[in-house]
Amino acid sequence: MNDIARRVKRSFLEKFGGEPVLISSPGRVNLIGEHTDYNEGFVLPGATDRAIILALAPREDDSCRFYACDFNQDFSTSLDHLKKSDLHWPDYLQGVLKVFLETGYRIRGLDVAFGGNVPIGGGMSSSAAIEGGLAFALNYLFNLGLDRLILARLARQAENDFVGVKCGIMDMFANLYGQPEKVMKIDCRSLEYEFFPFEQEDIRIVISDSRVRRELASSEYNLRRQQCEAGVSLLKHYYPEIKSLRDVSLSRLVAHQTEFVPVVFKRCVYVIKENQRVEQACQDLLQQDLVSFGQRMYESHSGLRDEYEVSCPELDLLVESASRVPGVYGSRLMGAGFGGCTISLVRAPAVKLFEERVSADYRQATGKDPAIHVVRIEAGTRVI
Ligand code: GLA
Numbered sequence: 155m156n157d158i159a160r161r162v163k164r165s166f167l168e169k170f171g172g173e174p175v176l177i178s179s180p181g182r183v184n185l186i187g188e189h190t191d192y193n194e195g196f197v198l199p200g201a202t203d204r205a206i207i208l209a210l211a212p213r214e215d216d217s218c219r220f221y222a223c224d225f226n227q228d229f230s231t232s233l234d235h236l237k238k239s240d241l242h243w244p245d246y247l248q249g250v251l252k253v254f255l256e257t258g259y260r261i262r263g264l265d266v267a268f269g270g271n272v273p274i275g276g277g278m279s280s281s282a283a284i285e286g287g288l289a290f291a292l293n294y295l296f297n298l299g300l301d302r303l304i305l306a307r308l309a310r311q312a313e314n315d316f317v318g319v320k321c322g323i324m325d326m327f328a329n330l331y332g333q334p335e336k337v338m339k340i341d342c343r344s345l346e347y348e349f350f351p352f353e354q355e356d357i358r359i360v361i362s363d364s365r366v367r368r369e370l371a372s373s374e375y376n377l378r379r380q381q382c383e384a385g386v387s388l389l390k391h392y393y394p395e396i397k398s399l400r401d402v403s404l405s406r407l408v409a410h411q412t413e414f415v416p417v418v419f420k421r422c423v424y425v426i427k428e429n430q431r432v433e434q435a436c437q438d439l440l441q442q443d444l445v446s447f448g449q450r451m452y453e454s455h456s457g458l459r460d461e462y463e464v465s466c467p468e469l470d471l472l473v474e475s476a477s478r479v480p481g482v483y484g485s486r487l488m489g490a491g492f493g494g495c496t497i498s499l500v501r502a503p504a505v506k507l508f509e510e511r512v513s514a515d516y517r518q519a520t521g522k523d524p525a526i527h528v529v530r531i532e533a534g535t536r537v538i
Contacts, residue, residue, distance in 0.1 A: 161223060163267075175294065177208045179208060184488055190322075200328060201534045229241060249317050250292070250309060253315065261298075273361075278495065289308050306323060306330050321490075328534070348436075375490050402422065447484060
């Protein structure tokens with residue numbers, strides 16, 4: 155048991171008493187394939203060694219008592235009073251409970267203490283770690299017999315319907331399906347997935363958290379989704395078989411360019427190209443060609459900045475600064491954007507220089523230090 159698990163368990167015992175089950179639920183990285191999941195495209199994520207630990211015990215009644223160790227905040231409710239809270243964090247737990255109840259699964263109240271080292275709002279999907287972790291826990295505690303795919307879907311539904319962010323399935327899928335030293339290419343239409351080796355002997359995944367948090371992130375995210383849907387509806391007039399941008403080739407899109415609102419056109423171009431980049435990046439991994447892989451990461455970032463417009467000056471600066479460090483293969487913003495973090499692939503001996511240079515550049519331009527985390531690809535949600 156690591157220090158965080160010990161701390162969370164101790165908090166649970168102080169708050170609630172009894173013997174909890176401990177669950178480790180990781181944050182994710184995504185090597186490439188951003189804003190493609192809700193367009194039924196491809197993504198390439200993995201679970202990490204940064205995790206939320208949940209300590210839980212079922213109750214005999216319908217009360218729910220939560221304690222967030224990292225904020226030192228309590229929240230109490232009951233299964234028939236689940237509604238959004240001004241504290242926000244309880245919504246990730248409440249949302250999952252609500253979705254389980256509405257789907258008809260038999261659960262009771264529970265006591266939960268949780269805490270971890272996934273940067274909150276930092277682009278590594280701390281929210282999906284809580285949701286996926288609780289979905290996994292409910293299945294375990296109440297013997298529901300659900301497979302991980304159902305759990306991922308329920309966790310996503312909690313985020314979509316209760317929290318209100320219309321996210322895709324990538325985060326929960328990575329959280330629940332992760333394997334050590336492997337990334338997964340997920341086909342977000344069929345939900346078929348394939349693991350690709352990602353050995354971490356000579357290479358490190360470095361997350362640079364800009365510490366920028368934008369309130370507008372969720373509304374802008376939902377707007378991007380609508381813009382993609384607008385693109386699909388336009389093309390559907392000509393090609394009724396099209397269901398999502400996944401079905402559209404660049405040449406088809408370009409053939410109708412003049413009919414598009416320019417901003418919608420740009421969004422569609424990005425998504426179509428990003429899907430192609432994921433497919434090519436998987437080939438790069440098979441051929442162990444990290445130089446080419448890294449190049450696609452830079453291209454992905456440029457697309458996110460110029461076509462999808464979800465970057466911000468701080469993230470652009472982090473990527474630019476990373477690109478100047480010898481030993482960096484590639485770098486891009488990761489996650490939804492509008493703040494949060496970048497992901498860089500760095501040769502192991504170059505990590506120290508990376509930290510020094512990128513921190514110095516960032517400090518000089520913004521007056522702030524980025525938070526830099528070196529993470530490993532690890533197993534998905536599990537009981538510890
Ligand atoms: C967030 C969402 C994911 C995905 C990414 C962008 O992390 O939760 O579903 O859409 O943004 O790739």
